[in-house]
Amino acid sequence: MTGRGRKAVLPPVGHRVEPSLAPESLVVTVINQAGHRRTFDFSGLPVAEAMRRSLAASFAAQSRRWNTHGTALSYWDGLLTFARFLSGLEHPPQDLDGLTVAMLKRWRARHIKTSTGKYTLGKIATLLRRDPRLGSGPVAEELARRVPRPDPSRRSYGEEEREQLLMVARRQFRTAWMRIRENTQLLERGRAGELAEGSREWRISQVLDHLAHTGDVPRTVTPGGYTIVTNHRILGGSTAERTWGRLFLTRGELTALGVLLTDRFGWNLSVYDRMPAPTTAPSIGERTTVTYQVQVEKRRAGAGCWFSTENVTDSGADSPGRLITQALEVTVHGRALAARLAPGADLLMTARTRRAGLAARDLDRPLSVGPLIFGISRDDAKVWARRHDLGGSPFQRTRRTTVTREGRPLQHTQGTHESVYVLPDEHVQHASQAVFEHGAQEALEQARSSVFTGRLTERPDPGHQETATADCADPSTSPWPAHDGSCGADFLLCLACPNAHVHPGHHARLARLHQQLHSLRSALPDRTWDARWREHLLRLEDLRDKIGPAAWAAALERAGDTDRTLVRLLLNGDLAP
Template sequence: MSRRGRSAALPKTGAPTDRGLLPGTLIVRCFAQKGSAVHDFDFSQLAAAPDIQRGLAIAFAHRTAPGAGLNALESMRSSFRVARQFTQYLATVSCPPVTLSDVTGDHIDGFQAYRKHAPHMPMELGTLKTLLLRAADLPEALTAKLHEANPRYVSGADPKTSYSRAEFKRISDAARADLRTAAARIRANRALLGRYRAGEVADPDRRLELLDFVDRHGDVPRNDSKSNPGTHNIESWVQRGRFGGVMEIVSWLHLTSLEATAAATLLAVMTGENISVILDAPAAHHRADGHAGGAATAILDTCKPRRGKRAYMNLALTEVPDWISIPERPEQLSFRDELHTPFGAYALIHELTAGSREVTGSDRLLIGYHPAGGHRGWPRGLRIPRGPYCFRAWAALHNLPSDQVDASGSRRLDVLPGRIRLTYLELHQKPVAHTETTLVNDYLGRNRGNFAAYREVVAAALGEQVDKARARGVMDVVSKAEVERASTDAEAIAAKHQVDAATLQRMLDGELDTVMNACVDNGNSPHGPAGQPCRASFMTCLDCPCARALPHHLPIQVLVHDRLEAGKAQMSPVTWAHRFALPHAQLTDLLSRHDPIDVADARAVATDTDRALVTRFVNRELDLR
C-alpha cells in the first residue's frame, strides 16, 4: 500500500520458467548461478538403456537444483560429461545393466579401470559417485560402494610442475608490458575523444566520429545484410581500410581479448588466486583504507562455487608491492608504476575496462573485445575471457622462452593458470583460499617444478632451527632416581637443580606445574619484566632457566612431541620448520635423556585429559599474549 492509500504496483507474473527435467523429455534444463542463459542437457543422447537414461537425468536434475551443490556451468558440464563416459563404459560390458538398480560395485570398479589413463580419473570417479547418490532406489551394496574413498591420484599421471623464478618473471613482465601499452593507447584516445566532443579538434576523415561510435557501442558501425539475412556487414566507409581492422579500431578504447588475458595473468601472478575467481572478479569493491592516505586497499567479493557453503570470500588487494614482483633494481620503481602492487594492477584494469562495462552493462572487472564467437556459442564483442584457449593464444603471441626443452624439442613457455597458481604457492608457502593441508597435499606435495631447490630451502630452515636448539639447550631435568632420593636427601637434590628444599617439594607435589614442566621462579622470567608474572608462551619453557622437568611431565612432553611431528603432514615444510622445528628439536633432545622404555610407557599411559590439554596447547589456546 502506498502512502496515498493506493495499492502499490506489483511485478507482472508471467508463466514460470521451466527448470529441471522437462515434461515428456529426457532434457534437464539448468540455470547457472552466474549469467541468465538457459543450458539444456539431453540425456537421450547417452549410450544406455532408456531407464538408465531417465535415472541419470533425474539424478542430474536433483544435483543441479538450487542449493544442491552444482551451480557453476562448468561443473554442470563436467557432471554431464562423466555421465556420458559412464554409459559409454556400460555399453562395453558383456551384459549391460538396464536400470540403475542393476548397477553394481563391480561396474564402479570397472569404470575406474576404464578411465585409468585419464589424469583426472579420481575427480571423475568422485563426480560419478556424487551423481549416482542422487538417484532413487539404489541397492544397499551399491550405496556403500559409492561412499568409499576415492584414490588421490592416478599412478603414472604427469605431476604438476611450477615455473622457475626466471620463467615466472618473464610471464609477469610480458603481462605488465601489455597493460602498459594498452593504458597508453586508451588514455591517449580518451583524451582525444574528450577534445573532439568539446569541439576542440576537427575530423576531416571521420576517424574521430568512428572513435565516438566505438566508445558508445563497443563495435564498428554495421548494417543488415540484404543477401544474407541475420548477418551484419561493416559499413562501407569503415571497410575502406583507412582505419585498420575491426580489432584495431575497437582497441582504440577497449582492451583486446589478449590484453584482458594479460590482465588476468598478472592478477594471478600477484594474488595466487584460482583463475575462475579472477575471471569472474567484480568491478565493485570496498576501499578498506577509506581514501585516508594510507596504503590503498580494495576488497572484492569473490566466489568459488565448488567450495559450497564457503564459496563466497573476500579478496584483498593492497598497494604494498609483493616481494616477488620487485625488480632486480628496486630503485626503478616509481610512484606511477602501479603494476607492481596488487591494488595498482586492479586500479589500472578497473580504469581501462570502465568504458566496456558502460557499453555492456556488465559488473565484471575483466572485459576484452573478441573478434569472433567462442567455441561454446559465445558471440563476438566485449566479454570476459573464457577457457584455456585465451591463455594459449596469449603465450603464443609472446613466444616466451622456457628454461628447459620439452619432449618435442620446443623451448617455448606454455602459460597455464594452474602452473601460475602453483608457482605462487611454492614461492609464498602459504595457502590461498584453501587449508594448509590442501596446500601441502594437493599443491606442494605434487609439485615437481623446483623440487631440488625447494628441498634446499627446507633443509636450510631446519638446520637453522636445529642449530638454535643446540645453542640454547633444553630445560633442566630431574631424573626418576633423583626423585626417589629426594625423600632422604632433599637438600642435595635441591642444590643440584639450583632450588631450595621447599621449592623442590612443591615441584614434586605438582604445585608449580605449567604444561610440560614446573616453573621455579615465575616472577623473574627472562621473557618478561622483573617482578612481573611471566606471560610468555609455555613453549618457551623448553629453554627457560626457570623450568624444571620431572618424570610426571613425561606423558605431556611425549604427546607434544608427537603432535609437532604429525604437523609435518598438515602444513608446508618451510612453515613447519619456522614454527615448530625448534621446539621439536628441543623435545627430541629432552626425550633422549630418558630411557626409551620410559618414553614408550609415558605414551601408553597418557590420558584423554592429557590429549585435550596438548590440543589446546598446540593450538595456542593457553597463550597469555
C-alpha cells in the first residue's frame, strides 16, 4: 500500500531500474519523488580523473536514499567545496585512497567553527564512507569522528516584532480578500442576470467571466505589435489589481496568507506546496460553525508518517478556522481554473504569476499550470520580506514563535520540540529566568532541609537539654516554636535544628535509627515512605558521612536495649516533644 492507502501498482513486465550512474560515465542522474530528473556532471570537478570517478560513485550510491533534488543539491555543494579544498593542497591526492588523516584534520579545522561548515562535514563524511577503501584504518576513524550539532540559527520574534510582521501580512491579505470578494460578488450577480445589460457593472462582469475561465482579461494586439488590456478604461487601469488580480492572488499576497497561517498553526513553509484544499468535516446539529479537515504533509517525518489531518473550526471572527474560510474564498477561482487546466488539481495555496510559461527551476515543488503557481518558494518569502523591510524570510522565525507560544510540539517530536525550538530560543530563556531561579531556590531549600545542621561535639554539655536524638542548646529559639514559646518540633527534626549538639553518646541510637529506616523502606509503599521518612534518612546519612563510616559502623555494634527501645518509640510516634 502507498502512504495514502491506495494499492501500489506493479511495474510492467521486464521493467528495470535505470542506474543513476551509467558505466564509464561521470554524470549522475537523480530522480525526485515527482519523477523529475536532474543531472550532476562530475567531469568539471577540479580533481584528478580517478578522484572524480570515485566521488561520482559514492554520490550515486548515496542518491538511492534521496527523494528530492534539494537534498542532492546540498550534497553537491558540499562536494564542490571539498574538491576545491583538495585542489588547493600542495600535493592533491589522485584518488580517495590517497586521503590522509592530516588532510582530513585540516579539512575539519576549516569548517568545524560554523553551522554551515558542520553540515558540510557531515555530508562529505557520509559520502566518503560509501567507498569501501575507506571502511577501516586511520582515515576511517577520522571520518567517524563526531561532528557537533550546528547551533540553531533562528530565534523567535519578540512581541513587538511579531505584531509588526502580522500587521503587514494582515493588511496585505485583507486588501486582497476584500478585492476578490467584491469582484466575486459582481461576477455572480452578472451570471445570475441581475445587472442591466450594457451598464458598466455588467461589462465588468463579462470581463470577470472571461478572466475566471482563462486566467486573464481580454487583450488586444496593436498594429505596432504591443499587447494592451482591451477594457483598461472600464477596469480603471492595467495593473494586476485592476485586471487579473480581481479574481486571483498575487504571489506576494499568497505569501502574506502563508505568514498568517504559519503564525496561527505553526506549519512549515514546505507544507504549503502540496496542501490540498481543506474539506468540511461532518457536523451534527451545528449551523453557525464549520469544521475543516486540513491535510498536512511533512516528508521529513519519515516513511509512513508523511500525512496528518488537523481539524480546524470556524466559529467566529477570532476563531482559527476563520482564516481557513478566507483562504478558500480568495483561492476559489484559482483552484477552479487549475482543475480545468489540469483535472484533479486541488491545491489550496494557489496564485497567479505575472509571467506565465517560465520553466520551473525547483522541480521538487509542484509545476505551474498555465498562469497559476502553487505554494510559496523560498525566493517568494525573501522577496516579500525585503519589500516590507522585514529582514530575511519570516517563516522559520514565525514557526518558532508559534511553537514556543503554544508550548507543545507542532508536527514534530517532543525531543525536537525541546532541543531545537524551546531550549535554544533566546526569548524562552529570558522568560524562563524567574522560573529557573525559583526552582533553584526551592532545590537549595530542599537540600538544606536534608542535611544535619547542628554541631558535632566530643562530650555532652551539662547546660544542654537532652532529647531522644540529640542535646538541645536553646529550646526557646527553635525554628518550630510551640504556642507557649517552647520547641514544638518532633524529636526526629532535632537533627535539622542548628541548636542540636551530637556527641558520641548519641551515635549508637542514631546508627540504629538509620538501620531501621532502611528496613522500613522495603516494607512500605514508596509514596508513604518518601512522605514520612525520606528526609530523615537523608539527614542521618549526611550525619554518618560527617562522623565517618567506620565510626558509624562501630557505634551500631554498641547499640543497647535503651537505644533500641528509643528507636522503636520514635518510629511508632510514641515520643512527644
